[in-house]
Amino acid sequence: MSDYSKLARNSEMWTYLGFTPWEQGSMQGVSRQITMVKGSLMLPIAKYYAWDYIVWLHRDGPDIEWLLREWKPLPDVVTQRFLLVGGSGSDKRRVKSFAFGFRGFLEIYSYTPGGPYHPKVKDLIPPVDLAWKDPA
Numbered sequence: 001m002s003d004y005s006k007l008a009r010n011s012e013m014w015t016y017l018g019f020t021p022w023e024q025g026s027m028q029g030v031s032r033q034i035t036m037v038k039g040s041l042m043l044p045i046a047k048y049y050a051w052d053y054i055v056w057l058h059r060d061g062p063d064i065e066w067l068l069r070e071w072k073p074l075p076d077v078v079t080q081r082f083l084l085v086g087g088s089g090s091d092k093r094r095v096k097s098f099a100f101g102f103r104g105f106l107e108i109y110s111y112t113p114g115g116p117y118h119p120k121v122k123d124l125i126p127p128v129d130l131a132w133k134d135p136a
Helices: 011-016 061-070 125-133
Strands: 020-024 027-039 044-057 077-085 093-097 105-111
Touching: 011 020, 011 125, 061 077, 061 093, 061 105
Parallel strands: 044 077, 077 105
Antiparallel strands: 020 027, 027 044, 093 105
């Protein structure tokens, strides 16, 4: 796998975007929690969460299989999205539902900077491309 350590060197940008350093086994990158609130005229009626993970150090296929086999649902989390940067399956998507979706979803995407990507991660692509191009 290519050296994607330049993504890690942009820690100020990741912090600004709400990400924190993350690692699990052979995987390293950043993660953030997003809060979504369903409102009514008077007050919020529901609150739920999503987790985004941008992973630049990974073993591609073996880590995808490990995530699909071992990753667990989290309370009140609707989706957990993993963007594996430098993965061999550009713009591919793998999805696992927990309890038929009642306990959320795990979504795994691969992306090579400057290459094609799945539309469901279009919000995560600009910061990855920016960090990749930054000479810092």
